[in-house]
Amino acid sequence: MSTIFQRKNVIIAVILFAIAFPYLTDNTYYIHIMSLAFIWTIAVYGLNLLAGYTGYLSLAHAGFFAIGAYSIGLLTVKAGLNYWLAFILAILITSFLGLLIGLISLRTKEHFFAIYTLCVGYVIYLVIDKWDSLTGGVRGLIGIPAPANIGPISFQTPVSLYYLILFFMLLAVLVAYRIVNSLTGRTYIAIRNSEELALTMGIDTGKNKLVVFVISTAFAGVAGALYASFIRFIGPEVAYTTVVFDLLTFLLVGGIGTLTGPIVGTLLIVWISQQLQFLQDYRMLIFGPVLTLLVIFYPRGLVGGFYAWKMKREHKRAMKANSAKSSDSAIGAKDQVKEG
Amino acid sequence: MKLKIMMLLSRLIWEGAQLLKLENLTVNYGSFTAIQNVNIEVAKGEIVVLLGANGAGKSTIFKTISGLIKPAEGDILFNGSSIKKTSADRIVKSGIVQCPEGRHLFGGMTVYENLNMGAYVHRGKREEIKKSLNHVYDLFPILKDKADDPAGSLSGGQQQMLAIGRALMSKPKLMMLDEPSVGLAPLIVEQMFDVIQQINREGTTILLAEQNANAALRISNKGYVFESGSIVVEGTSKELFSNDEVRKAYIGA
Numbered sequence A: 001m002s003t004i005f006q007r008k009n010v011i012i013a014v015i016l017f018a019i020a021f022p023y024l025t026d027n028t029y030y031i032h033i034m035s036l037a038f039i040w041t042i043a044v045y046g047l048n049l050l051a052g053y054t055g056y057l058s059l060a061h062a063g064f065f066a067i068g069a070y071s072i073g074l075l076t077v078k079a080g081l082n083y084w085l086a087f088i089l090a091i092l093i094t095s096f097l098g099l100l101i102g103l104i105s106l107r108t109k110e111h112f113f114a115i116y117t118l119c120v121g122y123v124i125y126l127v128i129d130k131w132d133s134l135t136g137g138v139r140g141l142i143g144i145p146a147p148a149n150i151g152p153i154s155f156q157t158p159v160s161l162y163y164l165i166l167f168f169m170l171l172a173v174l175v176a177y178r179i180v181n182s183l184t185g186r187t188y189i190a191i192r193n194s195e196e197l198a199l200t201m202g203i204d205t206g207k208n209k210l211v212v213f214v215i216s217t218a219f220a221g222v223a224g225a226l227y228a229s230f231i232r233f234i235g236p237e238v239a240y241t242t243v244v245f246d247l248l249t250f251l252l253v254g255g256i257g258t259l260t261g262p263i264v265g266t267l268l269i270v271w272i273s274q275q276l277q278f279l280q281d282y283r284m285l286i287f288g289p290v291l292t293l294l295v296i297f298y299p300r301g302l303v304g305g306f307y308a309w310k311m312k313r314e315h316k317r318a319m320k321a322n323s324a325k326s327s328d329s330a331i332g333a334k335d336q337v338k339e340g
Numbered sequence B: 001m002k003l004k005i006m007m008l009l010s011r012l013i014w015e016g017a018q019l020l021k022l023e024n025l026t027v028n029y030g031s032f033t034a035i036q037n038v039n040i041e042v043a044k045g046e047i048v049v050l051l052g053a054n055g056a057g058k059s060t061i062f063k064t065i066s067g068l069i070k071p072a073e074g075d076i077l078f079n080g081s082s083i084k085k086t087s088a089d090r091i092v093k094s095g096i097v098q099c100p101e102g103r104h105l106f107g108g109m110t111v112y113e114n115l116n117m118g119a120y121v122h123r124g125k126r127e128e129i130k131k132s133l134n135h136v137y138d139l140f141p142i143l144k145d146k147a148d149d150p151a152g153s154l155s156g157g158q159q160q161m162l163a164i165g166r167a168l169m170s171k172p173k174l175m176m177l178d179e180p181s182v183g184l185a186p187l188i189v190e191q192m193f194d195v196i197q198q199i200n201r202e203g204t205t206i207l208l209a210e211q212n213a214n215a216a217l218r219i220s221n222k223g224y225v226f227e228s229g230s231i232v233v234e235g236t237s238k239e240l241f242s243n244d245e246v247r248k249a250y251i252g253a
């Protein structure tokens, strides 16, 4: 009971901090970095639902991010659509393409799925890069408008944009939270556990996998659309495979298959790599080994590791309390770490 | 005319009593034939046992009935209609559930969550699920005590109880149990078989795969003995129990 309460407090504290953040600093660069980190966080939550909870590692995620970004870019710049209409359409387009690609790629499993989606991601990159007449190719797409006013609220200043992005990020967390804590979420975990076993429970695994695939692409689409209107310029490199590996790093460091992992990992890595900017590409010399060690010793990331540590501690405490009561109760002791 | 109607009626009754029928079933894994031309009939309310050594094909039969593997030839009739082409999830919905061998549980979930997962096909029907849950808790009180424990922390016997309980949560007409006694202490095996019998008395037809012929034949109505994918002996449990070959191979007397 007390842990739920604590977790709630932590979440409230984080939200309050995020809301207060623009008032704690007048450095717009920091606000810029934080906004960007929130955008990535949205995408990582999508990846987490699919790869973390359902066990399907999609490496096409950056491709869908790019589809979201280019959709809103083209719809506003070339088609001259109303911003929010374009925003909604961008998400729909991304989800629809997600549906089509999901139908095909979910015929594969495990590493074949990862490899297949890696190829899909690369094809998306190539299409954007080579389809010059539509996407502008390597020159990219410039002049993407910032989010249009909603009534009296305008998003022209970095701080107001920050709050808009924060809103979408919190929405993404809420949606992920609701999914994970529902029967649907447990269905995904069941599929991750064993697809055959899930089938013997009467779970339509095919349908469920497709739905979560589409949901994850929708997250990527939202993130991409926000990115495009935040940076105002996009090039094919947003679809490049390094982006998906960045997202994956955020997820692994934070904790794959945990609810707070995506935000912890993304914020941490984004800020650390900002601090280490002076090292330029040598940063990877630090990140590489640290990531490797983390994956070896904390396969569920920092958040997963933290919960394991806490469970162990609580368990020890319970044992102590027990052995104080009766000295022979230690016999049935088990060292269980609850996952999921 | 009267005779014809009588015949038709008796046929209807006869077929109505047949819950599951495997007709000339053949199952392949690639080029390897695991099940060859097998015929099995399970009547409503029965306990039917499949006996056979390791690799005889018992689990393959179960997986085929469950829709996890599609047969190469033959047909599977459930309540008179073919389920050969039905998908695995729909087969569960129609009332066939399998409790797979090796007590596969959802390790990251609690005992309660595992049971809840078993009621997936009844999702949304809160009252119904609660009833089933209480039923399972009545059969296996230990599961109630451990409801919030991670499934992975249970002992072997408790895990088997959870696997059976979870299968029961779907309220099956036919429950298939794949070697429920394997690796359990004799006393627990006895308890387990008592519960299986009770589940059967409450109206669930049971198809049981076992190597423990002694215990299985004691509670079952009839049985089939498998050897490398084919039925070699079949008969009532009484017959099988006194069959010399069966005694030699499975009872050790």
Ligand SMILES: Nc1ncnc2c1ncn2[C@@H]1O[C@H](COP(=O)(O)OP(=O)(O)OP(=O)(O)O)[C@@H](O)[C@H]1O
Pocket: B029, B032, B034, B052, B053, B054, B055, B056, B057, B058, B059, B060, B061, B101
């Ligand atoms: N996935 C598979 N691919 C190829 N061959 C398989 C596969 N599963 C089982 N077999 C083979 O099919 C045959 C029957 O296996 P099955 O698992 O049905 O036997 P079983 O009677 O359940 O044995 P046990 O008592 O050991 O569980 C065996 O020869 C086995 O090697």
Ligand SMILES: [Mg+2]
Pocket: B058, B059, B060, B101, B178
């Ligand atoms: Mg078997």
